[in-house]
């Protein structure tokens with residue numbers, strides 16, 4: 001891949017606030033042209049990473065490249081190609097939707113007001129409504145229409161659906177995926193919601209306690225990981241590759257492995273792993289690098 005085929009690259013990135021490190025040793029290469037999910041629990045460092053990606057924060061260590069350019073040295077021209085939707089969709093509540101669109105147009109060189117108007121008309125959101133009188137789901141849609149009207153090459157969204165009910169969440173993701181399908185925009189979004197990721201994402205980053213514990217193309221990651229199920233007493237897991245997680249019941253052991261072959265002992269079966277289970281297994285692991293990767297049998 002050439003430089004510009006990566007929407008975002010980070011190399012050894014760390015961010016230290018006064019209280020301590022929010023992000024440590026973060027090295028990522030995220031490809032252009034798809035949907036990337038950034039997943040992690042509260043306080044994992046997701047917002048910090050996204051704010052570094054859009055140039056709102058400077059790294060304490062390492063480098064951040066967005067659309068092939070070092071973000072700390074980026075010109076307004078590069079940053080105008082990046083859209084950012086912060087948590088809670090900040091909008092001026094007293095403005096009408098039309099006024100919000102005029103404001104967006106005044107602030108952005110490449111703003112396509114007609115595109116935003118068409119999107120909102122499709123969703124039945126009146127332009128003369130005051131933003132504060134709209135439902136949470138409608139406000140999220142207005143914020144998304146504004147962000148998309150900027151016609152960004154990279155759109156970064158910080159937990160865009162966290163405050164929405166399941167229906168509004170579904171509608172929001174549908175509009176977002178529609179925009180991706182129309183082409184040209186790479187989407188990077190953070191989320192706590194893991195069960196819908198497989199349907200909407202191409203690439204995954206799992207962040208835990210400020211460290212990247214898993215990253216890659218989702219189909220590749222699912223192909224590399226397997227669940228091995230066998231008798232509880234078995235100890236012969238030498239061929240099992242990297243053990244991500246082992247769960248024991250009275251009679252059985254279930255082991256999630258990466259790049260592992262079936263143990264030679266009788267009674268073992270391999271099963272595919274669902275994306276949600278894969279993510280949860282990585283979130284349950286300690287994030288310290290010294291214990292993050294264990295080869296052989298986990299106890």
Ligand SMILES: Nc1ncnc2c1ncn2[C@@H]1O[C@H](COP(=O)(O)OP(=O)(O)OP(=O)(O)O)[C@@H](O)[C@H]1O
Nearest residue numbers: 017018019022040041042043044045046047048049
């Ligand atoms: N401006 C700040 N000043 C000091 N500490 C901060 C600041 N912003 C974040 N932190 C700390 O950095 C760590 C990571 O926070 P961050 O908001 O990036 O995590 P997050 O994964 O987005 O969390 P959440 O899901 O709760 O939004 C937390 O311990 C947080 O308290």
